[in-house]
Amino acid sequence: MTVSIEYETEKELGVEDADLLIRTVAEAALEYEQCPYEAEISVLVTDNPSIQEINRENRGIDAPTDVLSFPMLEFESPADFSKVEEEGFDVCNPDTGELLLGDIVLSVDKICSQAEEYGHSRKRELAFLVAHSMLHLMGYDHMEEEERAVMEQRQEAVLQNLGITR
Secondary structure: OEEEEEEOOOOOOOOOOHHHHHHHHHHHHHHHOOOOOOEEEEEEEEOHHHHHHHHHHHHOOOOOOOEEEEEOOOOOOOOOOOHHHHHHHHHEOOOOOOEEEEEEEEEHHHHHHHHHHHOOOHHHHHHHHHHHHHHHHOOOOOOOHHHHHHHHHHHHHHHHHOOOOO
């Protein structure tokens, strides 16, 4: 798996080996969802003003958020990778053959404030947001109550498998 991580802020996450954690959680989510392909994602770590601007430009919501997900694929049902074969190289990096899943944008400010608000570590908050976003990249959503429950169960399972608990 290729995980490209870029930092667009001088603010510190305060998480030891944050890049390794991001990669580990991303891989664990793919494994949990039984993705049959090597995959590629990009992760941008930024601050509240920058994520607010991205949120405004892409979603029309003029407020900072904790994480944004930009999937490259449309799934008929979550984590159904059967269409990848039909799409071929349109959804794969021509140099590596890896499946292009999409982009994740994380706010350092929100990771820090939400960890404090929820009473757990920044490591746990970062891992949760990466797992959450990876599920979005694989077609999951939480607009309906039933979808939310499914997504929450899967997020927690990924984190539990890694021993990352509250």
